[in-house]
Amino acid sequence: MENSKTLVLLVEDKENHIESVRKVFKLGCERIRLDVVRNLADARTHLKKFTPHLVIASYVLPDGKGIDLLSTHKARVPFPLLVLDKHGDTEVAVDVIKRGAVDYRVKSEQTLSDLPHICEKILREWGENRAQNRIHKQILVLSSVIQQISYSIIITDRSGDIEYVNPKFTQITGYTLEESIGKNPRFLKSGKLSPNIYQDMWKTIMSGKEWRGGFCNRKKSSELYWESAIISPIRDREGAITHFVAVKEDITEQKRTEEKLFQSEKLKSLGIVVSGIAHEFNNILAIIKGYAQFLEMYHQNESELKVGLSTISKASDDGAAIVRRMKDFVTADGSSMWFESVDINELIKHSIDYLMPKWKMIARGKGIGYKVDMKSLKDVSAVKGTPSELREVLINIINNALEAMPNGGTLSFRSWGKGKKVFVAISDTGRGMSEEVQKRMFDPFFTTRMPEGTGLGMSAVYGIIKRHNGEVSVESQLGVGSTILLELQATHKTVHSIISPRSINDEIGPLYVLVVEDEQETCQLLDKFFTKKGHNVKCVNSRNGAVELLKKEKFDLVLINVALKGDGEGGDLVKVFDSLDKRPKIGFMIDWRDKAKFMKSEHLKEDFVLRKPFDFSELSITIHVLFSNLGK
Numbered sequence: 110m111e112n113s114k115t116l117v118l119l120v121e122d123k124e125n126h127i128e129s130v131r132k133v134f135k136l137g138c139e140r141i142r143l144d145v146v147r148n149l150a151d152a153r154t155h156l157k158k159f160t161p162h163l164v165i166a167s168y169v170l171p172d173g174k175g176i177d178l179l180s181t182h183k184a185r186v187p188f189p190l191l192v193l194d195k196h197g198d199t200e201v202a203v204d205v206i207k208r209g210a211v212d213y214r215v216k217s218e219q220t221l222s223d224l225p226h227i228c229e230k231i232l233r234e235w236g237e238n239r240a241q242n243r244i245h246k247q248i249l250v251l252s253s254v255i256q257q258i259s260y261s262i263i264i265t266d267r268s269g270d271i272e273y274v275n276p277k278f279t280q281i282t283g284y285t286l287e288e289s290i291g292k293n294p295r296f297l298k299s300g301k302l303s304p305n306i307y308q309d310m311w312k313t314i315m316s317g318k319e320w321r322g323g324f325c326n327r328k329k330s331s332e333l334y335w336e337s338a339i340i341s342p343i344r345d346r347e348g349a350i351t352h353f354v355a356v357k358e359d360i361t362e363q364k365r366t367e368e369k370l371f372q373s374e375k376l377k378s379l380g381i382v383v384s385g386i387a388h389e390f391n392n393i394l395a396i397i398k399g400y401a402q403f404l405e406m407y408h409q410n411e412s413e414l415k416v417g418l419s420t421i422s423k424a425s426d427d428g429a430a431i432v433r434r435m436k437d438f439v440t441a442d443g444s445s446m447w448f449e450s451v452d453i454n455e456l457i458k459h460s461i462d463y464l465m466p467k468w469k470m471i472a473r474g475k476g477i478g479y480k481v482d483m484k485s486l487k488d489v490s491a492v493k494g495t496p497s498e499l500r501e502v503l504i505n506i507i508n509n510a511l512e513a514m515p516n517g518g519t520l521s522f523r524s525w526g527k528g529k530k531v532f533v534a535i536s537d538t539g540r541g542m543s544e545e546v547q548k549r550m551f552d553p554f555f556t557t558r559m560p561e562g563t564g565l566g567m568s569a570v571y572g573i574i575k576r577h578n579g580e581v582s583v584e585s586q587l588g589v590g591s592t593i594l595l596e597l598q599a600t601h602k603t604v605h606s607i608i609s610p611r612s613i614n615d616e617i618g619p620l621y622v623l624v625v626e627d628e629q630e631t632c633q634l635l636d637k638f639f640t641k642k643g644h645n646v647k648c649v650n651s652r653n654g655a656v657e658l659l660k661k662e663k664f665d666l667v668l669i670n671v672a673l674k675g676d677g678e679g680g681d682l683v684k685v686f687d688s689l690d691k692r693p694k695i696g697f698m699i700d701w702r703d704k705a706k707f708m709k710s711e712h713l714k715e716d717f718v719l720r721k722p723f724d725f726s727e728l729s730i731t732i733h734v735l736f737s738n739l740g741k
């Protein structure tokens with residue numbers, strides 16, 4: 110078989126020497142195939158086609174030196190080269206070996222007769238070297254895999270003491286190789302997991318099996334992180350366990366996402382319960398309140414009864430206030446169609462103005478101080494939202510922050526924009542929250558401030574922010590402070606400036622107002638409100654009624670209950686408005702659940718939205734904004 114033969118190439122121009130070599134090989138080794146070329150050029154051509162196992166070259170050749178067959182710049186010598194020289198010369202020998210030849214010999218009788226042995230030795234050593242090289246290379250590849258892989262790897266000895274950790278481990282934990290060597294991996298333990306997990310792990314791997322599971326560990330920075338791990342025993346040739354290797358993946362992000370999902374699912378189902386309770390409760394309160402007022406009217410003269418009744422009345426008002434906050438927690442969909450553009454920085458300043466007098470008084474009473482830092486409020490886009498609701502959000506968060514600093518501290522605000530989002534961070538230097546409290550702080554009725562706390566502040570914040578298609582999250586460290594982060598949707602519409610009730614003068618009008626509403630009480634209420642302010646009001650209880658009246662009379666303002674029953678599609682209303690010389694301002698009256706989505710299909714554009722139950726100071730502001738520019 111030609112293939113299993115050892116290929117030897119002889120590069121030699123002296124015919125007598127060629128003959129001698131041929132003879133030697135023919136005698137001793139029939140497994141050798143000897144090819145002969147007579148100069149360097151032919152040798153190179155030959156080497157392009159074949160890779161011999163061994164090349165024997167004369168040092169002096171007609172067109173150069175035998176050693177020139179090995180190009181100097183190649184790191185790896187492709188074949189073993191034996192150089193034969195007529196005269197032995199130490200300097201030449203050193204040079205030849207340096208340049209990669211495996212041996213240098215003088216052409217002599219002795220060498221010639223030894224040639225089979227010399228060749229055999231060269232081939233054996235070359236083979237061994239190659240195998241070692243291969244292993245060396247494999248080790249290099251494996252080690253760079255371990256160095257660069259995105260899993261952290263820990264190798265311990267049989268008793269669990271660390272012998273090696275890879276750079277990813279250092280990147281995640283903050284502990285270097287030197288800091289980790291010799292330690293037991295339990296030095297990372299957070300104490301958050303039950304000891305059973307570790308026992309189970311040791312039992313499994315000591316019995317020679319692979320263990321899979323998760324850990325919650327602590328970094329050098331004391332931050333917690335989660336990882337999933339596969340730990341396997343490593344055995345020697347005899348099958349005895351010598352090491353353990355743990356391959357771990359950081360799953361903290363994943364865990365957080367899962368937790369968030371769980372949190373939002375939990376709050377969603379709580380929302381359903383709360384919504385039901387709020388609704389039922391409200392009905393009961395309305396009855397109690399109604400009868401208390403009714404009885405109060407008829408027993409004006411019996412002072413004892415009157416006091417009792419007014420207490421009942423007051424208590425049901427308090428109840429109604431709680432119900433309102435419970436309703437705030439319930440996220441209603443599709444409400445974004447009622448949003449306005451809000452300057453969030455201005456809203457923050459207003460909320461501070463509104464709250465600070467009370468807190469300054471408390472601080473003065475206790476001899477402490479609060480600092481408010483608003484330096485980091487950046488110029489950001491307006492956000493889509495309902496000003497009164499967003500104000501409620503800020504007020505709740507600020508109140509909590511101040512309550513968390515019973516010995517004074519700093520309240521700081523930051524705002525920034527990113528893409529189509531606006532972020533607001535509100536930080537305090539207060540007592541901070543445990544992880545448990547952070548997880549539950551948005552639950553309705555969760556409070557650590559018994560008995561004053563209702564636990565409805567942050568749940569209202571959550572509901573309102575969700576309704577604004579936003580996100581709210583918390584970051585906190587016990588004893589250091591808390592930050593509440595709000596993420597809101599940006600808008601490029603211009604902002605109506607928010608006017609605080611104080612600056613309103615009521616010198617507007619008289620306006621002609623049309624109220625389209627089928628609820629008798631609401632009509633009466635609005636009639637009273639507008640009449641008292643000197644405006645002229647007309648009420649109709651249907652859209653058709655409104656269409657008729659609008660054809661005949663001029664109005665400055667039309668308030669429409671979008672949830673009006675009956676009356677078909679009401680498409681005529683749009684047509685009438687379009688046909689008027691001067692379109693009146695239009696206000697939609699909606700109920701807190703925003704159930705009336707059908708108005709959208711009418712293409713009727715509203716100027717503002719009025720939520721039930723009415724907040725008359727809010728309505729005064731709106732009218733002021735809409736009509737103070739009248740005629741300009």
Ligand code: ADP
Pocket residue numbers: 505509510511513537539540541542546550555556557558561562563564565566567568591
């Ligand atoms: P309440 O203020 O009535 O207790 P909230 O819903 O406003 O209810 O807040 C719920 C709980 O969250 C509080 O009782 C408190 O434990 C915690 N909390 C909220 N904000 C902070 C804060 N800034 N610092 C520390 N704890 C807070």
Ligand code: MG
Pocket residue numbers: 505508509566567
């Ligand atoms: Mg609160």
